[in-house]
Each structure stands twice: as structure tokens, then as C-alpha cells.
Amino acid sequence: MATSYHQHMVTLVMMAIVSMLMALIYIRKIDPFLLHQTFRRDFTIESHQNLIPFGHVLPRNGSFAADKTSVGASENHTPSGNVVRLLPLPNNPKLISHPRAIVSHRDNGDLRKSVIAKFNNLSTFNKSDFSREKQEAKINQTVPDQDKMKQVSTTCSPKKNVVLLKTHKTGSSTIQNILYRYGDNHDLVFALPKGRDNYFGGNTRFSRGFVRPLPSGHQVNILANHARWNKKAFVAMMPNNTIYITILRHPVTQYESLYIYYNWEHYFHVPFHEFVKDPAKFCDILGRYISRAPVHSFKNPSLYDLGMKIGKKELGKDVVEGKLHSLEEDFHLVLLMEYMEESVILLKELMCWSWEDVLYFATNSRSQNQINKVTPEMSEKLLEWNAEDWMLYKHFNKTFWTKVKDYGFERMKKDKMILRKKVEEIKTKCLQGTKIVSEVGTTIKRYQLSVEGKKDKICSQMVTKALEYMYFLNDKMSKLS
Incomplete structure (x- = not known):
């Protein structure tokens, strides 16, 4: 009898563990950034009093590098109708790799209820609803075949003014x-x-x-x-x-x-x-x-x-x-x-x-x-x-x-x-690295030309400082006849 009781308890414990694992697997389908935003009011974008640069992912110390701003492009809605702005990412591997949903705290009550409902019915929630591709499809649904419509004209003439x-x-x-x-x-x-x-x-x-x-x-x-x-x-x-x-x-x-x-x-x-x-x-x-x-x-x-x-x-x-x-x-x-x-x-x-x-x-x-x-x-x-x-x-x-x-x-x-491919190719051709120089009270990176780059006109032009290039153009304009 005791053996049967212990077997029964082990079975119940195993079932509980499996249930917890299944719940965790399903929970991973919910965008953790969206859940985080539900209970955070300092990420809202609805007023100057609560604004921070769009798209930042704050480290644990609550600060971010000032030169890593990412700004959003489109506004859409969650399945429950909450206003959501989806923010395209800059080319920065340190930031998270999926679009973020930033929700105004005026909608937090409804959104919180929506998230709880999703936990109660996890099988109805699909993270892909918030994918960049799906949001772009929504934006484009009123512009059929836009890529075909916007092909580069083979007859356009380069503009010079x-x-x-x-x-x-x-x-x-x-x-x-x-x-x-x-x-x-x-x-x-x-x-x-x-x-x-x-x-x-x-x-x-x-x-x-x-x-x-x-x-x-x-x-x-x-x-x-x-x-x-x-x-x-x-x-x-x-x-x-x-x-x-x-x-x-x-x-x-x-x-x-x-x-x-x-x-x-x-x-x-x-x-x-x-x-x-x-x-x-x-x-x-x-x-x-x-x-x-x-x-x-x-x-x-x-x-x-x-x-x-x-x-x-x-x-x-x-x-x-x-x-x-x-x-x-x-x-x-x-x-x-x-x-x-x-x-x-x-x-x-x-x-x-x-x-x-x-x-x-x-x-x-x-x-x-x-x-x-x-x-x-x-x-x-x-x-x-x-x-x-x-x-x-x-x-x-x-x-x-x-x-x-x-x-x-x-x-x-x-x-x-x-x-990107062409920029990398010309970097390989032109540059051998960078050096740190002091200018105007700060330090900035300057490019160093490779041996081949020093012989190439385009390479030299691309690394010429603005004032030096302007002086060259001044001289060139003075020789116009």
C-alpha cells in the first residue's frame, strides 16, 4: 500500500514538472520585451515628461550609450487594439534582434488584462504577430506590388544641382x-x-x-x-x-x-x-x-x-x-x-x-x-x-x-x-586601420590609408577632412576660366 502511495506521489510530481516545463515553453512565445513594458511606465512615448530615445535597451544600471539611438517608424495595434509602435533596429549587434513594441501607459490597464488572457490561452498567441515582416505587410497592404512599381528607371539622368x-x-x-x-x-x-x-x-x-x-x-x-x-x-x-x-x-x-x-x-x-x-x-x-x-x-x-x-x-x-x-x-x-x-x-x-x-x-x-x-x-x-x-x-x-x-x-x-558589401570592399582596398587624434577638445577616429589606398584618388578623397577638402575646392574654383 505504501509503495502504491509513493508511486502515486512520484507520478503527481512528474506531472507537475512536465506542466511547468510546457508552460515555460509556451511563455517563451510571448515577447519578453512586451511583457516588461506592460509593467514599466518609464518607456512611454506619449509625453515629454516620460520620453527616452526610441528603441533603447537599458542595461541593468539603467543607462545607455548616447550615440546608440534607434528611432521608430510605424504604428500598429495588438490583437486587443492597444496602440503599439514597432521600431526598426539599427545595425547594432549589441541591441536585441527583434522589433520592439513600446506601449503608452494610458493603455497599460487593457494591455495587462490582454497579457493575462494570453497566459490563460497561450495557444492563441503568436509572437510572429509582432514580427517586422508582418508589420511591413500591414503597411504595404494598400500599396500592391510596390517593389515592382518602384523599380529604378533606366532612363533617369544623374542630377548635378x-x-x-x-x-x-x-x-x-x-x-x-x-x-x-x-x-x-x-x-x-x-x-x-x-x-x-x-x-x-x-x-x-x-x-x-x-x-x-x-x-x-x-x-x-x-x-x-x-x-x-x-x-x-x-x-x-x-x-x-x-x-x-x-x-x-x-x-x-x-x-x-x-x-x-x-x-x-x-x-x-x-x-x-x-x-x-x-x-x-x-x-x-x-x-x-x-x-x-x-x-x-x-x-x-x-x-x-x-x-x-x-x-x-x-x-x-x-x-x-x-x-x-x-x-x-x-x-x-x-x-x-x-x-x-x-x-x-x-x-x-x-x-x-x-x-x-x-x-x-x-x-x-x-x-x-x-x-x-x-x-x-x-x-x-x-x-x-x-x-x-x-x-x-x-x-x-x-x-x-x-x-x-x-x-x-x-x-x-x-x-x-x-x-555594405561595397563599403567593405573599398575599406579593404583603401584602409589599414584607424588612429585616435585630438581635435576640438575631444578625441576622434581618423582613417589611415593603406599603401594601395594612398595611390587611389577615391580612397584619398574619402578620408580627406572637410576643411582640407574645402581648401582644395577653393583653389579649384579660383582657377575656373
């Missing part, structure tokens, strides 16, 4: 190098600043008077130096068929980069994490000590570059939204630093250029020990301080992914593989 409105600390030097090379190799005419400055007019909106004079009879093709946007002046100087582009970066990582680049810690005598607690109180100090560029970068630097007058007070939602719609009409393409590959591919398509024309090495990249860690609380403060730039970034993040959708997700995926 282009303006890059170069913004600060956004990766714009990488795009500038592409334009410099194209214009140089096709003997196009550049608009360049007077003297040896990299800026057209510093803090003043662009005017033709800031441009180095050209011999009579020459029409400008390319402008790619820093300038404040002034549509009237640009249109008056450039040909009618000019392409206008600019580039943006997430305001949090952009601001962290500006703080280091302009060496504000030297003037304020506080580290970045202390400065972020109350940026406004340092504004007057900055004006007393620094006479040029950093003042205009102190608040909403991207909108300032794009022509808006920026002060300590907020501009107001209606004013900013009006400016955003105006900029959307003015620019053919607004690139995103966080998605440089997609940006360059869209630029290639827009300009009808070749792969070789748009190959690039990232320029002015800082060494990792020079990048401040930014916590969610710091991010929140920076987004409050740069609220108008945050509106700008979110607006053009949406237009950017609309253009990617129109280009075709599958086509983009294939072209990214082509681009």
Missing part, C-alpha cells in the same frame, strides 16, 4: 564628403564661403553675399557647407531644378555630442550629467564666454540651422507645426543619422547616382570613452529643453519611413546588403 543644408553634429560631414567627391569628380561648380571659414555667415541666415565670388558665366551646382536656411536666398542663387536635402539626429544624442564638441564643460565647470539638470541657468554664462557658434546650438540647434529664431521661451506648438510643414515642402529629402545606410540609398535614388558615388566612411566619429552615458531621466530633461527640435525630429522620422516604404522594404533590404 544639390544643396545640403548642413546641420550641427548630425553626421552631415559624411554626406558633405559624398557631395564634395561627386562635384569634384564631375568638375561641377561649388558655392563656398568667403575666406577660410567653413560657415556661410555664421549666425546670420544665408545670403548670396557670403559666397566666394566665381568667375562670370559660371552657375553654382553644389552647396554643402554650414548655412542657416533662407529659402528665398537659396532659390535666387541655385538653378530651378536643384535638389534640397538636410539631415537630422535624435535631439538627445545630438545635444550630448554638442556639449563635448564645444567643450562646454570647460566654461560651465560641471560635467554633462549635472548640466542636464537645469540647462537654462547656464545660458547667460555661455553668452558671456563664447562669442560665436555654440550660442546658437544651445537650444533647439536643428531648428535654428533651419532658419527659426530660437530663444529661451518655447515657440508654441502651432508656430513649430507651421514651420515643419513649410520645411517639408522646401526639402526633397530629410535624412536621419541613425539610419545612414537607408539615408544614403534614398539619396542615391533621388539623385540617380551610382553606388560608387555614394560610398562613405563615417567621419568625425568619437572614441567610445568620449561618449557620455545618458540615463532616462537625463533624456527626459534634454527633450524638455529641446522640445521644438523633438517635434522636428518626430515629424521627419515619419516622412523618412514613408519614403522607405515607397522605396520598398524588400528592395531596401537587398540594397543595404549591396551597400
Whole structure:
């Protein structure tokens, strides 16, 4: 009898263990990030008070590297109707490898009930509902055969007239190098600043008077130096068929980069994490000590570059939204630093250029020990301080992914593989490594040419610093006849 009782108990224990194992297997089908978000309120993207850069995966210490932002593209719904934004990943193996669902905490109650229901009926929940492929299919369902519709025209002609409105600390030097090379190799005419400055007019909106004079009879093709946007002046100087582009970066990582680049810690005598607690109180100090560029970068630097007058007070939602719609009409393409590959591919398509024309090495990249860690609380403060730039970034993040959708997700995926392969090939040909150099109060990585690379024109062009290339082009323009 005792033996029978023990056998019965062993059977019950084994059944319990098997049940637990089966439950764990099924639970793995539920996206752990989604479950985590259900009970976390500091990841919401619905208000400035609770915002952090989209797509970050926080380590246990609650901080992240400021230069590893990933920004989202699409909004969809869970099976229970909760609003979910799916965020495409950057090319960063340190981040998780599946799309993330970030849910606003206004829906947390319903979502929590939904998740509990899924545990009670696990067989009805399929993780693939949140896959990037399925979400892209939903986006594309109203655009049948879009990849076929968007095939590259074999009759398009390369465009030669282009303006890059170069913004600060956004990766714009990488795009500038592409334009410099194209214009140089096709003997196009550049608009360049007077003297040896990299800026057209510093803090003043662009005017033709800031441009180095050209011999009579020459029409400008390319402008790619820093300038404040002034549509009237640009249109008056450039040909009618000019392409206008600019580039943006997430305001949090952009601001962290500006703080280091302009060496504000030297003037304020506080580290970045202390400065972020109350940026406004340092504004007057900055004006007393620094006479040029950093003042205009102190608040909403991207909108300032794009022509808006920026002060300590907020501009107001209606004013900013009006400016955003105006900029959307003015620019053919607004690139995103966080998605440089997609940006360059869209630029290639827009300009009808070749792969070789748009190959690039990232320029002015800082060494990792020079990048401040930014916590969610710091991010929140920076987004409050740069609220108008945050509106700008979110607006053009949406237009950017609309253009990617129109280009075709599958086509983009294939072209990214082509681009990466070609970049690796030219790196192998041109480079033998990098070296760390000190520039403008920080340390950055500079590329070193291989023996073969030193003999190759394209290799040399791709690693030439912006100012050195500009001086070369100045000399070339002065010899126009």
C-alpha cells in the first residue's frame, strides 16, 4: 500500500514538472520585451515628461550609450487594439534582434488584462504577430506590388544641382564628403564661403553675399557647407531644378555630442550629467564666454540651422507645426543619422547616382570613452529643453519611413546588403586601420590609408577632412576660366 502511495506521489510530481516545463515553453512565445513594458511606465512615448530615445535597451544600471539611438517608424495595434509602435533596429549587434513594441501607459490597464488572457490561452498567441515582416505587410497592404512599381528607371539622368543644408553634429560631414567627391569628380561648380571659414555667415541666415565670388558665366551646382536656411536666398542663387536635402539626429544624442564638441564643460565647470539638470541657468554664462557658434546650438540647434529664431521661451506648438510643414515642402529629402545606410540609398535614388558615388566612411566619429552615458531621466530633461527640435525630429522620422516604404522594404533590404558589401570592399582596398587624434577638445577616429589606398584618388578623397577638402575646392574654383 505504501509503495502504491509513493508511486502515486512520484507520478503527481512528474506531472507537475512536465506542466511547468510546457508552460515555460509556451511563455517563451510571448515577447519578453512586451511583457516588461506592460509593467514599466518609464518607456512611454506619449509625453515629454516620460520620453527616452526610441528603441533603447537599458542595461541593468539603467543607462545607455548616447550615440546608440534607434528611432521608430510605424504604428500598429495588438490583437486587443492597444496602440503599439514597432521600431526598426539599427545595425547594432549589441541591441536585441527583434522589433520592439513600446506601449503608452494610458493603455497599460487593457494591455495587462490582454497579457493575462494570453497566459490563460497561450495557444492563441503568436509572437510572429509582432514580427517586422508582418508589420511591413500591414503597411504595404494598400500599396500592391510596390517593389515592382518602384523599380529604378533606366532612363533617369544623374542630377548635378544639390544643396545640403548642413546641420550641427548630425553626421552631415559624411554626406558633405559624398557631395564634395561627386562635384569634384564631375568638375561641377561649388558655392563656398568667403575666406577660410567653413560657415556661410555664421549666425546670420544665408545670403548670396557670403559666397566666394566665381568667375562670370559660371552657375553654382553644389552647396554643402554650414548655412542657416533662407529659402528665398537659396532659390535666387541655385538653378530651378536643384535638389534640397538636410539631415537630422535624435535631439538627445545630438545635444550630448554638442556639449563635448564645444567643450562646454570647460566654461560651465560641471560635467554633462549635472548640466542636464537645469540647462537654462547656464545660458547667460555661455553668452558671456563664447562669442560665436555654440550660442546658437544651445537650444533647439536643428531648428535654428533651419532658419527659426530660437530663444529661451518655447515657440508654441502651432508656430513649430507651421514651420515643419513649410520645411517639408522646401526639402526633397530629410535624412536621419541613425539610419545612414537607408539615408544614403534614398539619396542615391533621388539623385540617380551610382553606388560608387555614394560610398562613405563615417567621419568625425568619437572614441567610445568620449561618449557620455545618458540615463532616462537625463533624456527626459534634454527633450524638455529641446522640445521644438523633438517635434522636428518626430515629424521627419515619419516622412523618412514613408519614403522607405515607397522605396520598398524588400528592395531596401537587398540594397543595404549591396551597400555594405561595397563599403567593405573599398575599406579593404583603401584602409589599414584607424588612429585616435585630438581635435576640438575631444578625441576622434581618423582613417589611415593603406599603401594601395594612398595611390587611389577615391580612397584619398574619402578620408580627406572637410576643411582640407574645402581648401582644395577653393583653389579649384579660383582657377575656373
